[in-house]
Amino acid sequence: MAQLSVTTGDLSRLTTLVRSSDLEETQEIISHAYSPYQLDCLGDPDEFSAWYAESGFPGITVSGLSYGRRGGRAETLIRPQPLGSYLLVCEVTHGRVTVSSPGRxxxxxxxxxxxxxxxxxxxxxxxxxxxxxxTVRLDREVVERAAADSLGVDGPVRARFALGKAISPQAARSWSTISGAVRQEVLGDGVARTNPLVATQLTQATASLLVATQPLITRGVHARRGGTVSHAALRRAMKLIEEHPDHPHTLTDLATAARVSPRALQEAFRAHLDTTPLGYLREVRLRHAHQDLLTAASDRSATVSDIAHHWGFSNLGRFAAQYRQRYGHPPSETLTG
Known part of the structure; x- marks a missing residue:
């Protein structure tokens, strides 16, 4: 597998919950943070140490974890119970670990x-x-909705992942990019901490990329086509977007409102509007951002950054490019009149 970036960022942004050489204390605190687990020091117990810290934004928790000291001899074995309500995507930054599912x-x-x-x-x-x-922690329901969307089923589905590397070197790089963006939001005081719309979109994008890049197991579930979608169903989805453009809609939410499957709704938007449901949502938000820029041009009530982030555009460069493509000039020009 290709080596990926192991840049860690400013660890002071994480809240330290454990920095201890006491095995029982560590086991108790991390059992509450993750799931109940058994912790054993394999070697001299005087060499045991642990560090655990975490932070995040609504939808995602980023954690840092280490056991023992580099150059020491004490290895550590952890045996957690099944996680139950969430998934962990774990990236090793120093040393090595061996993860196993007993007998499998x-x-x-x-x-x-x-x-x-x-x-x-x-x-x-x-x-x-x-x-x-x-580690990047995601709620199980978010990931399983993303899996259902990917398969084009009404979902959610029971999504499991094989242990092992990403499905391809390109997939590994894609995951590394989104993981780095998530970490930057957490460690770099990003807007996802304070903007629910950006937090929801980044969480959904992370879940979707996880499903697309890692070895997903969905026994008994097969992708299916949604069939013909009526204009009424299409109008229901469009109406929801138009009336509530600031809501953190997911593809599943829109499909539920339209009373069709996610795959069927995607095909309907492509066939009738030459876009996707989320592409249409982005266009509506861009239109509202344009109106807000026009208002701000007269009363100086907001900046380009304020307006972009309000409408869920966390990447200002991408927002500027999309705005220029739609309106023929950068958003700053609209703001300055």
Whole structure:
């Protein structure tokens, strides 16, 4: 697997919950943070140490975790119970770990490599001395809706992930990019911390990329086409978008309102409007951003950044490019009159 970036950012942005050499204290605190687990020091217990810290925004929690000290001899074994309500995407930044699902799979992971722990399996993780990782935590329901959208079923589906690397080097790079963006939002005081719309969109994008890049297992579920969608269903989805453009809509939400499957709604938007449901939502928000810029041009009530972030455009460069393509000039020109 290609080595990915292991840049960690400013760790002071994470809230430290454990920095301890006490095994029982560590087990108790991290059991509450994740799920109940058994913790064993394999070697001299005087060499045991642990660090755990976390932070995030609504929808995603980023954590840092390490056991032992680099150059030491004490290894660590953890055996958590199944996670249940969420998934963990784990990226090793220092040292090595061996993760296994007893009697099924085993995967050795080094710096820059990633693995996924789904909510359903039992597993154990063997840590080399001083190994460290970052994790991205996503709610199970968010990921399983993304899996249903990907398969074109009404969902959600019971999504499980094989232990092992991403499905391709390109997929690994794509995951590394979104993981880096999430980490930057958390460690770099990003707008997702204070803007629910941006937080929801970034969470959904992260879940969708997880499903698209990691080895997904969905036994008994097969993609299917949605069939012909009536104009009434299309109008229902459009009406919801037009009336509530500031709501953090998902494809599943829009399909539910239209009373069709997500795949069928996507096909209807492409056939009749030459776009996607979320593309149409983005166009409506762009139109509202344009109106807000015109208002701000007369009363100086907001900046381009304020307006872009309000309408869920977290990447200002991308917002400016889309605005220029739609209106023929950059948003700053509208603001300055």
């Amino acid at each position: 799979e085993e995967y050795r992971v080094g710096p820059g490599e990633t693995y996924v722990l789904d909510p359903y399996r039992g597993f154990q993780v063997h840590w080399s001395p001083g190994a460290r990782m970052f």
